[in-house]
Amino acid sequence: MKDKISLLFAVGALAFAGFMLASGFYIYLIACTSWKEVAPQFLSGRVLGALFISVSSSFIVGILALVAGVPFAYFLAYGDFRFKSTLETLMVDLPQTFPPVTVGLVYLILLGSRSPVNIAFTFTAVVIAKFYVSSPFMVGFAARRFREVKARGLDLIARSLGADTRQLLFRIIIPLSRRDLLAGFSLTWARAMGELGATMVFAGIIPWRTEVIPTLVYSVSQTEPNTAIAAAVVAETLSIAALISLRRGVREKR
Amino acid sequence: MKILRLENVCKSYGETRALDMVNLETTAGEFMVVMGPSGCGKTTLLLVILGALQPDEGHVIIDGEAVDDLPMESRGMGYVPQDFGLFPHMNVRQNISFGLEVKNTPREVIDQTVKRMLSLVQLSQHSERRPSELSGGEKQRVALARALATNPSLLLLDEPLSSIDEATKTHVRESLKKILKEAGATTICVLHNPEDAFALGDRIAVMNKGRIIQVGTPQELLEEPRDSIVKKLIATMYV
Ligand SMILES: Nc1ncnc2c1ncn2[C@@H]1O[C@H](COP(=O)(O)OP(=O)(O)O)[C@@H](O)[C@H]1O
Ligand SMILES: [Mg+2]
Numbered sequence: 001m002k003d004k005i006s007l008l009f010a011v012g013a014l015a016f017a018g019f020m021l022a023s024g025f026y027i028y029l030i031a032c033t034s035w036k037e038v039a040p041q042f043l044s045g046r047v048l049g050a051l052f053i054s055v056s057s058s059f060i061v062g063i064l065a066l067v068a069g070v071p072f073a074y075f076l077a078y079g080d081f082r083f084k085s086t087l088e089t090l091m092v093d094l095p096q097t098f099p100p101v102t103v104g105l106v107y108l109i110l111l112g113s114r115s116p117v118n119i120a121f122t123f124t125a126v127v128i129a130k131f132y133v134s135s136p137f138m139v140g141f142a143a144r145r146f147r148e149v150k151a152r153g154l155d156l157i158a159r160s161l162g163a164d165t166r167q168l169l170f171r172i173i174i175p176l177s178r179r180d181l182l183a184g185f186s187l188t189w190a191r192a193m194g195e196l197g198a199t200m201v202f203a204g205i206i207p208w209r210t211e212v213i214p215t216l217v218y219s220v221s222q223t224e225p226n227t228a229i230a231a232a233v234v235a236e237t238l239s240i241a242a243l244i245s246l247r248r249g250v251r252e253k254r
Numbered sequence: 255m256k257i258l259r260l261e262n263v264c265k266s267y268g269e270t271r272a273l274d275m276v277n278l279e280t281t282a283g284e285f286m287v288v289m290g291p292s293g294c295g296k297t298t299l300l301l302v303i304l305g306a307l308q309p310d311e312g313h314v315i316i317d318g319e320a321v322d323d324l325p326m327e328s329r330g331m332g333y334v335p336q337d338f339g340l341f342p343h344m345n346v347r348q349n350i351s352f353g354l355e356v357k358n359t360p361r362e363v364i365d366q367t368v369k370r371m372l373s374l375v376q377l378s379q380h381s382e383r384r385p386s387e388l389s390g391g392e393k394q395r396v397a398l399a400r401a402l403a404t405n406p407s408l409l410l411l412d413e414p415l416s417s418i419d420e421a422t423k424t425h426v427r428e429s430l431k432k433i434l435k436e437a438g439a440t441t442i443c444v445l446h447n448p449e450d451a452f453a454l455g456d457r458i459a460v461m462n463k464g465r466i467i468q469v470g471t472p473q474e475l476l477e478e479p480r481d482s483i484v485k486k487l488i489a490t491m492y493v
Binding site: 152153154156157158159160161162163164167171172175176 | 325330331333353357404
């Protein structure tokens, strides 16, 4: 290194990489060093319960995002209306930066004990709480791919050949977007797995009912660190797996 | 074989006037070339005829009937865009049969038609290949076959020779001409190269800045070029 700025940049980059790697993977080191105490916790009822609630509710969130997000993405790509980009910002970008805890509060007030439909602190509440912050991944991936298909003019050709909207969707647009929809699903699922704030406020932390991995880690981190470590390892491993499967899917030849 | 007529067609994109009072009429089965410099409105003209764009003013008329309110899927026109727009997830056979399948054509008729189209464009041996496994000229013929399979009222080709390399150009041009004469469809074909235009067109419409400057047979254009633009285009052929 000759000049100062490259040296500074190298130091900055190293610090960043070290910090990120340590934050992401140190949990495995911790788990290994206290393996004897942590290992039994993997099969403890609480961890398994939270795992089951987490995986199933996140899967439902993914499915719901697919069912509702794909039509929305279709209108973002093909619709012709004013304020489209504003709408996209509100529906796709904002939820990813919004503090989830405020959404949880809104649901608690809107759908809690003070409202006629009291579903606070239920499994349904877990799903709803996760949906807002997670589903934008689905919409984002789908809309981007739909726009690519549109830019290539494939919709014009299919239409000119006589295809109606249903045939255009199910024979051209969706088959061409399969991998992107899968990627959107994986990321939605992974984000839902990690959601804490909204779930905690609206669904509470009731073991075997609404307790998910993140809320379990939160609630036992002081009192039962070994359980928290086991739960954290499970959560991390699942999100790494989701990312790997996503990369595989996207990298494969179109 | 249908007759296309455009009546005072105007189309603007915001401030850009892409089509300015365009009037044009083909005869049945004619190969009409639309030629002009880049950005003069040729693609826009095809998209308006196709129904992908609504004209701001004027009418598109097929066999004496205005089709302005007819959506694209009901106009029955064949469209081959500049990059051919083959469906990448379907093989050659599936690409060609798509237009027949969406109209619930009986299976035997589809198979028969696809076979006929494949032999028309001489691609029978490549029927199971994906578009990514085809050369530029082969892609063009698949796109042509796909458009012709539905027996279109009108065929719209956008720069069909632009991605064909010079070495095979003459051959591709001849086979294009032969295929279209055999299919007997009225064709509007956009070209920017005067040499291709003169080799292919029954008549040529010369466009500039959204307007049609002159329409005539290659002979007429050579003998009586009506405008400096037309003269310039012809001149480039002999340099
Ligand atoms: N979608 C669009 N939005 C705005 N301007 C456009 C659009 N498409 C084409 N134009 C403009 O309209 C004019 C005609 O374009 P086009 O029909 O594509 O020309 P050509 O096919 O002859 O090259 C050009 O000036 C082009 O920049
Ligand atoms: Mg063009």
